[in-house]
Amino acid sequence: MSIEKQRINIAVIGGGGREHAIIRALKKSPRCGKLWALPGNGGIEGVENVECVPVKATDLEGIVRFCTENPVDLAAVIPDDPLALGLVDLLEAQCIPCFGPDKKAAVIEASKAFSKDLMKKYGIPTAKYETFTELAPALECVRKHALPVVVKADGLALGKGVIIARSHEEAEEAVRAMMVDEKFGQSGKTVVIEEFLTGPEVSVLCFADGKTVVPMPSSMDHKRALDGDRGPNTGGMGVIAPNPFYTPELQKQTLERIILPTVEAMNAEGRTFRGCLYFGLMMTPDGPKVIEYNCRFGDPETQAVLPLLESDLIEIMLAVHNGTLDECEVRFSDKACCCLVLASRGYPLSYPKNQEISMFVFEPDCGPYDIYHAGTRYLEGDYFTNGGRVLSLVAVRDTLPEAVAACYKAQENVQFGAKYFRTDIGKRALDELERQKQL
Ligand code: AMP
Ligand code: GLY
Numbered sequence: 319m320s321i322e323k324q325r326i327n328i329a330v331i332g333g334g335g336r337e338h339a340i341i342r343a344l345k346k347s348p349r350c351g352k353l354w355a356l357p358g359n360g361g362i363e364g365v366e367n368v369e370c371v372p373v374k375a376t377d378l379e380g381i382v383r384f385c386t387e388n389p390v391d392l393a394a395v396i397p398d399d400p401l402a403l404g405l406v407d408l409l410e411a412q413c414i415p416c417f418g419p420d421k422k423a424a425v426i427e428a429s430k431a432f433s434k435d436l437m438k439k440y441g442i443p444t445a446k447y448e449t450f451t452e453l454a455p456a457l458e459c460v461r462k463h464a465l466p467v468v469v470k471a472d473g474l475a476l477g478k479g480v481i482i483a484r485s486h487e488e489a490e491e492a493v494r495a496m497m498v499d500e501k502f503g504q505s506g507k508t509v510v511i512e513e514f515l516t517g518p519e520v521s522v523l524c525f526a527d528g529k530t531v532v533p534m535p536s537s538m539d540h541k542r543a544l545d546g547d548r549g550p551n552t553g554g555m556g557v558i559a560p561n562p563f564y565t566p567e568l569q570k571q572t573l574e575r576i577i578l579p580t581v582e583a584m585n586a587e588g589r590t591f592r593g594c595l596y597f598g599l600m601m602t603p604d605g606p607k608v609i610e611y612n613c614r615f616g617d618p619e620t621q622a623v624l625p626l627l628e629s630d631l632i633e634i635m636l637a638v639h640n641g642t643l644d645e646c647e648v649r650f651s652d653k654a655c656c657c658l659v660l661a662s663r664g665y666p667l668s669y670p671k672n673q674e675i676s677m678f679v680f681e682p683d684c685g686p687y688d689i690y691h692a693g694t695r696y697l698e699g700d701y702f703t704n705g706g707r708v709l710s711l712v713a714v715r716d717t718l719p720e721a722v723a724a725c726y727k728a729q730e731n732v733q734f735g736a737k738y739f740r741t742d743i744g745k746r747a748l749d750e751l752e753r754q755k756q757l
Contacts, residue, residue, distance in 0.1 A: 325351035326632055327389050330368075331375050331405065332396035333359045335659075335692035335710045336617035340396060340631070341366055342688070343624045347632040354388070356381055360701050361691020361709075375400050378408055385414045392417060394635060398474055401593075401613050402428035417635040419613050423584060423591040427613040430510045431472045437608060440583040442576055444608040447512035453497050459511050460489035466514040471496050473505030478551060478666075482514065517602040518563035518746070519609065521619045524577060524597070525634055528590040530643040531581050533573070535626050535650050536564040537619045538747055543666060545742045552666045553707060556725075556743030557622040557657040558718060562750045563601055572599060572606045580611070592638055621690050621710045622657040626650045651714075656721035656744055658711045658729060662693070663738040665706030673735030675701040675708070684727040688712040703734055719748055 326349050330337055338361050344350055345366065355362045358370030373380040375397050382405075385393055393409050395401055395418035404421035418424075425432050437444040445468065450456035460467055460483070469492040471479030479502050483489035489511075496506030521539055525532045537559035543549035564572075576597060584591045596612035596619070624631070628649045637646035662669035675694065690712060693705015709732060713724035722744040729739060 323349055325349055326391045326636070327351040327353070328632070329354045329356060329381075329385055329388070329390045329393045330358075330396065331356050331381060331393060331400055333357045333362070333370075333375065334397075334617050335690040335707065336615055336620040337396050338362050338366070338690040338692070339621045339624045339710075339712075340394065340615065341368055342690070343627060343631040344394075347630045349630070349632045351391070352389075354384075354390070356384060359691050360694035360696035360704065361689070364696035364699075364701065365689070365691065376403065378403055378405050381405060382408050382412060385409055386412050390414055392632075392635060392639070394418065396615060398424075398427055398612065398614055402474060415636075415639050417593060417639055419591050419593040422589045423593075424613040425589065426584065426591065426595070426611045428474055429472055429508075430470050430610070431508050433611050434510055434512075436580075436583055436587070440579055440586075442579050442583065442608060443605060445512040445515050447510050449508060449510050450497075451508050453493070456493045456497060456509055456511065457490055460493055461486055463489065463511065464513070468512045468514050469493055469496070470510040470512065471502040471506035472508035472510060473502065475502040475505045476553070478502075479505060480551070515600045515602050515607055515609070517600045518561075518750075520561045520564045520568075520599045520601060520606075521557075521616055522564075522572065522577070522597045522599060523615060523619060523623055524595045525638055525643060525648060526581055526595045527592050527638045527641045527643040528581070528585060529641060531577055531595070532643060532648045533569075533577060534623050535559045536561040536569070537616075537622050538563070539616065539619055540740060540743055543740075545740050550666055552661075554616075554618045555659045555661065555740045557618050558722065558744040558747045559619070559622040559626065559655045562718070562747050562754065568601055568606055572597070576606060576608060592641070618657050618659055618707075618710055621712050622655045625655050625688065625712055625714050626653060653714050653716055654718040654721045655712060655714045656718070656725045658725040658739055658743050659692075659707050660709045660711065660729060660732060660734075661707050661738050662703055662705070663736040665738070669706055670736045671703055671705070673703040675703060675732065675734040677701075677732050684731070685713070685715075685724050687724055687728040689732070703736075708734065708737075718744065718751060722748065
C-alpha cells in the first residue's frame with residue numbers, strides 16, 4: 319500500500335438528521351473520497367454538497383444497483399428498515415463492504431420477542447415479560463397484570479409500537495389494536511407484555527465488530543412531544559450527552575452485566591453483530607436494565623454523540639467491517655453536547671410543510687453551533703420544511719449547562735412557519751448535575 323492510504327468512496331443509506339451528522343463526521347476524515355446519500359435530504363445536498371440520489375432507503379434493489387454501478391468502497395447502512403430487510407447481506411453478496419449488521423444480527427431490533435428471549439436465555443437484566451401470538455391469552459394476561467402494564471408490538475413500528483397502559487381497559491385496547499386491527503401491520507401480530515420499570519433512561523451507542531465493543535458517550539433522549547415529558551411519543555425532540563445519571567458505577571455494571579454479555583450472546587447464537595449497537599437502558603432501583611436494543615445509530619442521539627468523536631469515523635467503520643476494532647483508535651472528547659430539535663408544530667400528528675426556512679445570525683454572542691437537517695428540501699439555494707422534525711441545532715461546550723444554553727440561543731437564528739421546540743431539553747440532566755454537586 320502507498321504511504322498515503324487510499325481514499326474511500328462511501329454511500330450513506332438514509333436521509334435524516336442522524337445521516338447528516340454521520341456525513342459531517344465522515345467528511346472530517348482525510349480518507350474521505352466521494353460521498354453519496356440515498357436518498358439524503360436538503361441539508362446533505364445544500365450544506366454538505368453531497369450528491370443525493372433519489373433512491374429510498376427501503377428500495378433494496380435500487381440501492382444494490384446504484385452501489386454496483388458506481389465506485390462505492392463502503393456502504394454505511396444507517397436506518398432500521400433496510401437493515402432488518404437484509405440490505406447488508408445483499409450488498410456483501412455483491413462484494414460491497416458495509417458498515418451495519420446483517421439481517422440475522424439486525425433481528426435484535428427487528429423482533430422484540432427475539433431480543434427478550436435472548437436476554438432471558440443469557441441472564442441479561444430486562445423487564446419481566448410474556449410473548450403472545452394469540453389474542454385470548456394476551457387479553458387474559460393484561461387483565462390480570464399489575465398496572466401500569468407495557469404492551470409492545472413485536473416488530474418495527476417507527477418507535478410508536480409501545481403503549482404504557484394505566485388501566486386494564488387501555489391495555490386490552492392496545493392488545494386489540496395490535497392483534498386485531500393490525501394498527502402496526504405484521505409488526506403487531508406478536509405482542510410482548512411486560513412489567514413497567516422506573517428510573518432515568520440512558521442511551522448508549524456502541525461500535526461493535528463481534529470481538530471488541532466500544533461504548534460511545536452516554537446520552538439522554540427526550541421522546542415526548544411536549545415539555546415535562548407530556549404528549550405523544552416522537553422520534554425524539556432533543557438529546558444531551560453525556561448523561562449525568564449514568565455514573566461511573568452504573569457504567570461499570572452496564573458494561574459487565576449488559577453490554578459484553580449481549581455481544582457474546584449474539585456470537586453464541588451465530589448472529590455476530592457488526593455495526594452500531596444501541597442500548598436503550600433504564601437505571602432502575604435494582605440496577606441497569608435493557609428497555610430496548612436498536613441495531614443502528616439512534617436519531618437524534620447521533621447528532622449529540624458524534625460531534626464529540628475525535629477519531630476518524632471512516633477508520634472506525636472500516637475496522638468494524640474488518641473485525642479489527644481492537645487496533646483502531648476510538649477517542650471522544652470529554653466535553654458536553656446538546657441537540658435541540660426544531661419541529662413543525664403538530665408533529666408527530668399533522669403539521670404543515672413547505673415553509674421557507676431562514677437562518678441568519680442576529681445573536682452575536684451565541685458561539686459556534688452546527689445545524690443538521692432532517693425534514694428539509696433544498697430548492698435553488700433556499701430550504702423548505704419537508705417533515706415533522708425539521709432541523710437539529712447542536713452545540714458542543716465544556717459543560718452541559720453551557721451547551722444547553724447555546725442551543726437555546728442559537729434557535730433564535732432559525733425561523734420557519736410553525737416552528738416548534740421543547741423548552742426543557744436537558745432540564746432533568748441539569749437538575750441532576752446540581753443535585754450531584756450538593757452531595
Ligand atoms: P421502546 O420503543 O421499547 O424504546 O419504548 C419506548 C419508550 O417507552 C421507552 O423509551 C420508555 O420510555 C418506555 N418504555 C418501554 N418499555 C418500558 C418498560 N418496561 N417500563 C417503563 N417504560 C418503558
Ligand atoms: N432516539 C431513539 C431511536 O433512535 O430509536
